[in-house]
Amino acid sequence: MKVFHTILILAFAFLATFGEATLTAPRQWLGAQVDLLPALMVYAALNAGLPTIALLAVLGGVWFDSLSANPLGISILPLALIGWPIYWRRDLILRDLPFAQLVLGAAASAIAPALTLLLLLSGGKDLLVGWGTLWQWIVMTAVGAVATPFIFSLMDASNRALGYQERIEPGFRLDREIQRSRKKL
Amino acid sequence: MFKQKNYLALGAVVFVAIVLLSLPTRATARLKLAVGSWFLPLFGLAGAAQQLPADLADSLLPRRELLKQVDTLRRENQLLRSQSVQSTAIARENDQLRALFNWQRQSPWKLKLANVVMRDPANWWRTVQIDLGSRDGVRENLPVITAAGLVGRVSSVSLTRSQIVLLGDPNCHVSALVENAARDMGVLIAGGTLDTSLVELTYLASSANLKPGQSVITSGLGGVFPKGIPIGQIVDARSVEYGLYTDARVKLNATLGSLEQVWVLFP
Numbered sequence: 001m002k003v004f005h006t007i008l009i010l011a012f013a014f015l016a017t018f019g020e021a022t023l024t025a026p027r028q029w030l031g032a033q034v035d036l037l038p039a040l041m042v043y044a045a046l047n048a049g050l051p052t053i054a055l056l057a058v059l060g061g062v063w064f065d066s067l068s069a070n071p072l073g074i075s076i077l078p079l080a081l082i083g084w085p086i087y088w089r090r091d092l093i094l095r096d097l098p099f100a101q102l103v104l105g106a107a108a109s110a111i112a113p114a115l116t117l118l119l120l121l122s123g124g125k126d127l128l129v130g131w132g133t134l135w136q137w138i139v140m141t142a143v144g145a146v147a148t149p150f151i152f153s154l155m156d157a158s159n160r161a162l163g164y165q166e167r168i169e170p171g172f173r174l175d176r177e178i179q180r181s182r183k184k185l
Numbered sequence: 186m187f188k189q190k191n192y193l194a195l196g197a198v199v200f201v202a203i204v205l206l207s208l209p210t211r212a213t214a215r216l217k218l219a220v221g222s223w224f225l226p227l228f229g230l231a232g233a234a235q236q237l238p239a240d241l242a243d244s245l246l247p248r249r250e251l252l253k254q255v256d257t258l259r260r261e262n263q264l265l266r267s268q269s270v271q272s273t274a275i276a277r278e279n280d281q282l283r284a285l286f287n288w289q290r291q292s293p294w295k296l297k298l299a300n301v302v303m304r305d306p307a308n309w310w311r312t313v314q315i316d317l318g319s320r321d322g323v324r325e326n327l328p329v330i331t332a333a334g335l336v337g338r339v340s341s342v343s344l345t346r347s348q349i350v351l352l353g354d355p356n357c358h359v360s361a362l363v364e365n366a367a368r369d370m371g372v373l374i375a376g377g378t379l380d381t382s383l384v385e386l387t388y389l390a391s392s393a394n395l396k397p398g399q400s401v402i403t404s405g406l407g408g409v410f411p412k413g414i415p416i417g418q419i420v421d422a423r424s425v426e427y428g429l430y431t432d433a434r435v436k437l438n439a440t441l442g443s444l445e446q447v448w449v450l451f452p
Contacts, residue, residue, distance in 0.1 A: 020306035031379045066220035069310040073205025080198045126355040127309040132378030136308045
């Protein structure tokens with residue numbers, strides 16, 4: 001596990017949760033608050049290890065719930081259920097293509113709130129749900145989809161700027177040099 | 186294929202989630218507040234950043250403009266003082282009349298100003314958090330108002346912060362009264378999911394004579410909200426359940442979408 005990469009992902013999740021709780025502009029303009037954690041989970045599932053995905057699911061979920069009226073821990077499972085299948089099949093996903101990132105971001109941003117709502121409703125909670133919820137769900141999906149390629153670019157750029165770079169091995173290796181010499185007669 | 190360690194990690198995450206969800210309510214509330222306090226430095230920074238442009242604008246304001254503002258405020262202050270004297274006299278008269286009829290004396294409201302520091306990030310709740318907590322004397326179920334009218338009630342309290350459940354949230358029901366001849370009473374419940382300014386007033390009598398523009402105030406029943414706090418105005422009404430009772434939509438006086446400062450009302 002690259003510790004710095006994990007810290008960077010968790011720091012972004014922390015700031016994203018804080019932003020969602022303090023920025024009122026999306027709610028006023030679009031009628032819904034957007035959630036960037038599913039999009040970040042897509043990034044983590046495609047670019048980080050399993051411990052990072054687990055940490056993001058647990059900490060991201062707990063941070064989100066601590067600022068919300070949600071029961072503590074309800075957001076962990078939806079995030080985990082997004083991260084695991086993507087991680088499982090990540091070798092088959094063209095992770096560098098913005099279109100793939102967009103589609104995965106849309107799917108993740110649609111599934112996460114739907115699963116959370118399902119869990120809350122099955123727990124007998126009285127929620128503010130109606131036809132307007134459909135609009136909010138569409139907004140969350142669309143914004144999450146658009147945000148995913150940006151999150152990929154931002155995280156990659158931050159990782160390059162702040163993290164340790166991998167040492168590039170030169171192609172030339174002394175031990176594999178072919179010794180050419182004239183045969184001594 | 187998925188390796189064993191992957192299943193173990195998934196199992197650990199599920200285990201943590203189940204443990205957190207099955208904690209007792211009090212422990213969950215404490216844990217929530219403890220985790221939420223991690224964000225306090227960021228709230229401080231955000232507050233300072235919001236205050237900075239206002240401070241800059243104040244420092245750049247010309248002297249003439251400041252003097253003009255002082256003059257306006259002085260006049261306003263004089264007007265409010267005269268109104269205060271008048272209302273004190275009215276209150277004294279009210280007390281005397283209450284004593285004459287042996288009615289219980291009404292205690293005046295005590296208010297504490299609070300800043301709204303954050304909103305619920307989830308779309309299915311309508312709550313905000315304020316910067317007053319148990320150390321300021323705030324406790325659960327205290328009414329929260331603005332100058333325009335009722336906003337909601339305190340739902341949970343920590344040392345430095347409190348959560349306010351706003352009107353329109355499914356967990357905030359208010360017994361309300363329509364200011365018409367019949368004084369029709371109903372219960373204020375959640376309204377639409379998108380428009381925060383509209384809520385539903387339900388269980389009104391089927392014979393209720395409701396007209397758009399009629400004021401709605403708290404009825405004082407239920408013991409949470411004192412009587413007479415303005416809530417909003419009737420928008421429209423319709424008969425439901427084959428005329429069993431009437432529902433009405435109420436436009437709230439307070440603008441819940443852009444709350445910045447609120448008053449916590451201490452009875």
